[in-house]
Amino acid sequence: MKFFGCVDRALSTAFYHYGKFIARHAYLFLFIPLILSGLLCFGIFFLEMEKNAEDLFTPYESIARDDKAVINNLFPINYTHFKGGRFLSTTERVGTVMVTPKKGLDLLSREAVEEILHLDEVIRNIVIKDMKGLRYVDLCAKWMGRCMPDNFLSALDYDAKNIVSMPITYPVIQKGNQSFFIGASLTDINYFNMTNIVQSASIYKANYLLSSSPELEDLSIEWEYAFIDTLHEFESPYINIIYFTSNTISDELLSLSERVMPRFSVTFGVLFMFAVGSCMMSDWVLSKPWFGQLGIISAGLAIMSTAGLMGIAQVPFNQIVSVTPFLAIGIGLDDMFIMLAAWRQTDAKLSVEERMGKAYSEAAVSITITSLTDVLAFCIGSYNPLRAIKIFCLYTGLAITFDYIYQITFFGACMVLIGRREAANKHCYTCKKVLPKSEAKTTWYRIFCAGGGFKEQDSVSKKDIEPWLMQFFKNHYGPFIMKPVVKFVVLISFAVYIGLAVWGCTQVREGLELKKLAADDSYAYKAFELDDEHFNEFGPPVQMVLPNKLSYWEPETQNQLEMITENLEKSEFVHPSMFTTSWLRTYNRFLSQIGVNITTLNQTMFMMILREQFLKVPEFSEFALDINFNFSNMNKPCITSSRFILATTGLFTSVEEAKFLKEMRNEVEESPIDIHVFGPSFVYTEQFLIVAPTTMQNLIIATICMFFVALVLIPHPICAVWVTICVASIEVGVIGFMTFWGVNLDGTSMINVILCIGFSVDFTAHITYAYVSATDENPNKRAISALHSLGMPIFQGGFSTILGMFALCSSPAYIFRSFFKVMLLVMVFGLFHGLLLLPIILSLFGRFMRPNREKQGQQHEAVKTEETGDEGNEKSLYNNLLEGETLDQIITTI
Incomplete structure (x- = not known):
């Protein structure tokens, strides 16, 4: 096994000499780390908090992000010509309020509806504190020159009396030629027997969509905060309200970091007492309370240096990194205890220099192994597709590196100074020379002052010097x-x-619900929980985008598109065709109604009727948002891209969301036509597809690496x-x-x-x-x-x-x-x-x-060298050890 011990012998020998070197230059190793950490800590002022949840929890190589960019390029959102159902992000500027009736009251009672109307009026009259006094009407996303109306309240003509006289059908209220979709407005529906007429509902939801255009986005954000402040103070005898905005997740991420960091002071105090207590003994000379305190300080220097260097490097701080200080102190104390144990294993009669060499030859190798494997684990973890985890691994890996550096420099110097105090038989607190217990003249002196004196004894019992x-x-x-x-x-x-x-x-469960990014006691947690549990009957719409030119007028193309759409609609998470927004289906029905034979249409006629007649009907005008035309050739105009909108249902958990995303992608991958499917939640859902395989990959790679590190060291x-x-x-x-x-x-x-x-x-x-x-x-x-x-x-x-x-x-x-x-x-x-x-x-x-006979021989010869002062023999011994010679050869050499 000589080969496997060569690295250990080399490290042990190197650290033996290094420990002695520190003992001879203690103040150099004490002040240089302090100066370095002091300089680096100024970088803390450059730290920036990253709170964009989409960036933090979206994979780097994200198909959803790429699809989002493609769709945004093809169908950029125009907030002055905006229609719901075509979101590209969960962070669209919006204020959302959910209403539940107070105990004993029906949500669809006149009193509750009157309160909802009053709440709507209050929200629309929120004034932001800017020089123009802007309201919702000035900042809202508009369709046909008006803010997007609330379908439920519009169906009631904004009059609470109509809730009594008008039958409420679900999910669509039909009034004459107008249809009002209320599937996303009401939930927990109870019907009258054998009808689709609503008897009662438990929750009402309204979205107040804002413009995210560059010139209005800052004002929209300001309106969102005013929205939160206003609803926080809103009171009603009939209804309870729960609310959130598009900025809520980012605010919660920042708030959580601010709330958890004060706990660090509690942890610091508890660990401080534990570290000091762990270094105490019944002997006042051998006790080392300063050891524990300096171990905490060493870990603190590593934390400050990490934060400072990351600030200088412009690596942003995020919510998860808040845990790094807790880990760094724990790891730092672990190393400190190993160093202390190694010191206690050395002979108290030896000089401080020799004890440092021996302690380092044992402990430094051990903490080198563990620090190397810890840093290696985080290096592997930093190659992670999720930005939040990558940043955390960078911070924590660097903190462990600094902790190791300060452990073998700063803390080593502290060991030397404390070792000199012990060698001089001085009290651990007063640093005054004291008498051994055997020479104490009073009981009080023996209890509170006496200790040490082992250098003068012929033999020292382990019981006297070991905890x-x-x-x-x-x-x-x-x-x-x-x-x-x-x-x-x-x-x-x-x-x-x-x-x-x-x-x-x-039995592992995968997925992270949105509510878990918020504090349990925050308004956001309650809002996300209510939204997740109750508003999934009609979930976020999914866009089916056709990015390339197609012969839409040809029956074969239409049949292919219809078949693909129907296959997507067969998913258990997609509503049937009646809820799909398809301009092509609606256009074909329109052609049939005006008596046009679809199969006889050529490209020119198909395009002319589509543009000149169909899209000019107010009922169908919204489909102009779903079609892009090319008129470079007026004789043969064409559609360069288009999209259909699917309605989702039943996406109650992250597991179901991941399953749905895989279903959609698998379906379009098999399609002969290039298709992108995209929903605003896909950028978050995509992480659920990679968590399990990425975790397994990291575990396997790291375990293999750990094996080779252990094999070498x-x-x-x-x-x-x-x-x-x-x-x-x-x-x-x-x-x-x-x-x-x-x-x-x-x-x-x-x-x-x-x-x-x-x-x-x-x-x-x-x-x-x-x-x-x-x-x-x-x-x-x-x-x-x-x-x-x-x-x-x-x-x-x-x-x-x-x-x-x-x-x-x-x-x-x-x-x-x-x-x-x-x-x-x-x-x-x-x-x-x-x-x-x-x-x-x-x-x-x-x-x-x-x-380990070689190590036994090495220790014996090291002691012999120290006692005789034969430096030449000492060097020869360790050089031979480095060269891997056997114990017999070393003895012969000496």
């Missing part, structure tokens, strides 16, 4: 789990765990295999059990799965590296030795990360709560694998792995 938790792992926990019956129970429990996890993976191939198996096991467990906890597989939980990879390696690599580094012949004793060395810091690191994320468990938003849930699963399963399962497995396979 009780390290002793617990060595004397109680380790021997207990090495018992055969305990091993059997743990392996059976692991089999049950894997079975449940795999079953959970088969952990000096035994069997250990690399078991690390990889444990990583895969934790991943399966997290994905499976998050399903049981109500967390969907979506854009945000995909981030958690990426995190899972890095943290899984943290737990398993530390204990595996310690096992391989142990020198005992007995596999069980080597496992106990590994737990003794790193059981405590692994437990502290996992627990500190849970504490770091705990503030998110009560967050008012699903995104942050799901973060906490998944991270808790990662920590619990990681601790189970790292502190229980993996030591048992390593002990079972230990007979296939030789103990």
Whole structure:
């Protein structure tokens, strides 16, 4: 296994010398990181908040985005000649209000309708605070010179008395030659027996469409905020109102970030106390409270440097990045505990310089492995088609990089200064020299002041210099789990765990509802929830766009288009043909009504009647929005592009939306005619198609990469295999059990799965590296030795990360709560694998792995070199180690 240990030996030797170098130049390594982070933090002032949900949660290579661009080019929206049903985006400027009756009242009663009319009047009279005093009528999207009317209120002639005398039919009210479609206005309908006449309805919805033209967009945004303020103060004895605007999602994304960041101060305080408490002992010289404080500061410097550098690089901040500080502090403390454990493992009689070399030769290699794998996991995650996740991975990967840099520089310098205090037998708080406990003259002095004095002792008991938790792992926990019956129970429990996890993976739910981007207690959450649950009978329209020239007058072409349209209408999520807006179908009926034989029409006649007669009928004039003509050849004018509008239904969940999108695309891909299908929600729905395959791709790539990293850095191939198996096991467990906890597989939980990879390696690599580094012949004793060395810091690191994320468990938003849930699963399963399962497995396979005799010889010779001061022999020893010579050769050389 000499080949597999060469990298470990080289790193261990390099860090040994590096640790000693830091000890000789502590202040240099202390101040340079402080100056660097101080300079970088000015970049925070250049950070920009990105709150466009469409950009954040739409894939980079988005078919929907491309289709949207094509349609926008072919059919640009004219807000002075605007007709509903032809939206290109869910972010069209609009104010939406939904009305429910108060208890005991019918929504279709005269009192409730009068209140709805009053509400409509209030909204239309909202005045924005600009120099012109503009109202809705000045900013609205118009058709035939008027604001888009509300169909339900128009059918009532804006008179509440008509609700009593006029039968309300659903989904269309017919009055003479006029038809009023109210399918999108009323929901939860009850009918009179065996009729389509409405007896009652539960919810009314109205949209106030605004112009998004460049010259009016800013004013429309201002009107939206005035709309929110006005409705917030609106009160009525008969109706309740719920509302939102096109700007609501962006505002919620910004608001959530602002609400979650103050929790960081709580996390900081809790972790501060935990870190300090974890570094305390009953000995006032060996206690290191400043260690814990400086570990927090080191992580804080990494966070500031990351934010500053990203601000300088103009990488925007978003809602999900708000979680990065919580993660960075948890990871930073994990590394700190590893460094502290390595320091405690060194001989207290050695010089500070030698102790630093030895501590770094052990701990720095271990945290290098885990930091490298963490950063690698986020590098893989940054190649993500969703911009929100890519940005998060960039921020967090950089934060971990800075944390590692400051850990081996700034924190190392702090270790030196604290080590010098300990070597001088000074009190951990007062920094005054104190007497050992054996020389204390009073009880009070022994309790509050005394400590240290180990350099003067001939022999030092481990009980005197090691925390009780390290002793617990060595004397109680380790021997207990090495018992055969305990091993059997743990392996059976692991089999049950894997079975449940795999079953959970088969039950994974995909998708992120819009309401989950908002806070639970916000008006937006209630509005999106009500809209999602009740207004899907007539959902967002879908455009079927024909971007190229076609011979529309030819029966064969018409038959092809009819067949394609009918196939699309067969979907369970599309209303039947009576609700499809098709200019071609309507035109053919018009030709039949005026007695024209369709089959005899040539191109010229077809086009002439279409333009000169059909489109000039007021009832059909809206179809001019769906046809583009080319008159470059007046003898043969043609249609360059056109579109039909399909009405959707039953799209209640993101899973159904994804299924519908796939159905539509599969249907048009098989068509002999070039067709684009597009709905305003498709840009969001598209992420649901890529979440599962992208997650699996990232997991597979990352797991393979982790295996090769472990194979190179952990000096035994069997250990690399078991690390990889444990990583895969934790991943399966997290994905499976998050399903049981109500967390969907979506854009945000995909981030958690990426995190899972890095943290899984943290737990398993530390204990595996310690096992391989142990020198005992007995596999069980080597496992106990590994737990003794790193059981405590692994437990502290996992627990500190849970504490770091705990503030998110009560967050008012699903995104942050799901973060906490998944991270808790990662920590619990990681601790189970790292502190229980993996030591048992390593002990079972230990007979296939030789103990590290070379490391034992290296340590012995290093001590000898330090005691004799023979620098030439020291250099020769480590050079030979780097060259991979055997222990016998090294001894011969010396």
